[in-house]
Amino acid sequence: MHADIVFTGGTVRTGAAESPVLDALAVTGGRISALGPEALAARGRDTTVVDLGGGALLPAFGDGHVHPVMGGLGLLGAPVRECTSVEEIVEAVRHWADGHPEAEWITGDGFDAWLAPGGRFDARRLDAAVPDRPVVLRTMDHHTAWVNTEALRRAGFTAATPDPDGGEIVRREGSTEPLGTLREFGAMLPVLDLVPQPSHEAQVDALRETAARFAASGVTWMQDAWVEPHHADVWITAATSGPGLPVRADLGFFLGPEHWRERMAGLAAERERVEGAAPGLLTAHTVKFFADGVIESGTAALLKPYSDCPHSHGIANWTPAELAKAVTAVDALGFQPHIHALGDGGVRVALDAVEAAVRTNATHDRRPVIAHAQLIDPADLPRFAELGVIANLQPLWAQPDRLMTELILPKIGPERGARQYQIAALLASGARISFGSDWPVTDHEPLRGIATAVTRQTPEGIPDGGWLPQERIDTATALAAYSAGCAYQAFEEKKWGVLRPGMWADLVHLAADPVETAPRDLANLPVLGTWLAGRRTHGSHIPSPVPAAGR
Structure with missing residues (x-):
């Protein structure tokens, strides 16, 4: 033949x-x-x-951690993603709002968290552009929102409002008055939940736009690392109607600490529904957890206090005991736990939860994932290999850009700063790794991440010898992390990831x-x-x- x-x-x-x-x-x-x-x-x-x-x-290539629907929707609204100053953001918001008088809410997505000193954004700056309608903008890491006074009012945030569980309402200096910066989901969701949901058709179009962008960068599989209940229908429609999709995907159902037991009841049936609707194109064997936040906003969970805030260890989204119970429960149902953890405290809690599942449940091919793993305590690094945990890493983050130099390093100091994104050390320990972009947090193109993993430099070539050069890897290894590593994460290493007959x-x-x-x-x-x-x-x-x- x-x-x-x-x-x-x-x-x-x-x-x-x-x-x-x-x-x-x-x-x-x-x-x-x-x-x-x-x-x-x-x-x-x-x-x-x-x-x-x-x-x-x-x-x-695969992408082991991405947010396709949310990222696609983020392309809508005020175009703040490429802005290089607070002033540019305000002007972009003003211009978009003037051109869309019918919009009840003004939204925008993906601006850099370091554009305001200390990542503190003032509502009054947005009030000057849009005083009469609520504005909510999300930073590139999606863990901070900048809102105007009208958005604060609608959410009921006042000087008397205490910080919610799992979030921080940043206050004005010397006051309890909300500044306009909301950190983590506990503080952001009371605002975001008020924003009108885009139509199903708009979400399908956004997903198709995302999928086309990824296909153009060489990607054929992605892990949707945050699937809300309505997102499953978006994926099914996009996969089974019109031109279909140019990528395969695994859907990771989000499970938060509130009401997780009630959500558990329907997860297995939802997995069957998704996989039955688009066999060979969609799987749904993953459950996503957030162990903590992000270092740049002081919300990642650390074992020792933040250097610039000696009374704070960050924000743990789950208690260790409850996360262990939840991970054990989803593991017992045959789901792959996928745990966001950036701080060394968050990573330890995530590893402990996986260990509890391994100890409690029957032996099976579980392949748990800890995503990001920015900061790992030396005592915990060998536990990835010991527990069979895949470290899903975002190699594009492993460079001394302004996020690193202006927000992250001042918060954790030189000792902890010198053991970030330990790609080579994880590989040397015997751990499995896969790469991903976390788009829209950062660029979706695998080759950009591969270049950074190999050089540990900014695009301008800084520093000369690479940042933490002992963690550099060679090009072939970086390519494999974006292909074979993702195939292994997907439980599909016998189907794709290397080029062999069959x-x-x-x-x-x-x-x-x-x-x-x-x-x-x-x-x-x-x-x-x-x-x-x-x-x-x-x-x-x-x-x-x-x-x-x-x-």
Whole structure:
């Protein structure tokens, strides 16, 4: 049988140890059917031949932690994502509000938390632009909101309002009056819950926009790391109607400390509904937990107090005992726990919860995930491998940008600052890792994260030798974390993540061989094509001439 597609004219990097570099690959029926000379021999009259043009064909990327629906919706509203100052944000809000007099709420998403000193944003700045309608803007990490006075009023936040559980209402200096900055979900949700929900159709369109962006960056699988109940229907509609989706996805159902036992009752049925609606495209075997917040806002849980706030250890969203019970319960149902933890205190509580599940439940292939793992106490680092925990890391964060230098390092000091994002140390300990973007928190393009993992530098090349250079990894290892590592996280390592006959033809065509590319140039390496099980989802090509019949 002749192949449907043959790729030739460049480097095929399989990611497989037995044959890492070849010169051709054939696809038949959506699966890899041959490699090397056998692939070239599979060409027939009707075979589409893709000339790699001296570039490289690799396993497509996954993204082990992303927020596709929320991020897509965040592209709507006031365009504050690219603003470089408070003044620019205020003007963008003013302009958008003037152009949308029908909007009851003005929203925006993704601005940098360091644009105000100490990450403290004042409601009065937004009042000057929009005094009569509520405004709520979320920072790039989604753990802080900047609101105006009308939004505070509608949420009932006054000088007498105490900080809610799991959140902080930032106050004006020398006063209990709310400043306009809300940190963590306990403080943000009373405002966010008042914002009118976009229509189902708008959410489906937002998801499709997100999926197209990821396909264009070489991604064929993603972990939706925060699925609210209504998001499942958004995914099902997008996957089963119209053009469908250019990516596969696993849905991670969000479980918070309030009412988690009641939510548990329907999780298994919801998993079956999702997977039955779009078999082969959607799975739903994950439950998402937030152990803590983020260091830059002082809400990540630390074992020792913050350097700039000696009375604070941050915010733990769960008690250790309750998180252990919840993780054990979802593990018993066969779900994969996926726990957000950034501070060393949050990481320890997450590891303890996994250990409780391992100790309590029957042995099975559980593959729990701790996402971000920014700061790990030395005593806890070997526990990842011991407990079989996958560290899902966001490599683009491993650089000394302004978020790091202006907000994070002053809060944790030099000793803790020198053991952040320990990618190489985790690998050396025997732990499994996968990479993800946490988009829309930061850029979704895997090659940008890969470049940072290899160089530990900012895009400007700072510092010369790399930030915490002992944690740098090589390009092949970084590529594997974004492909085979994600496939393992997805329980699909026998289906994709490396290029072997019989595997799904999830492929990415890059303009040059990344292993032979200078590390600093990786971020700008063009993605020329993406294929999902042999179906092209990004790029275009002119088929090369096919030799005479019989070939």
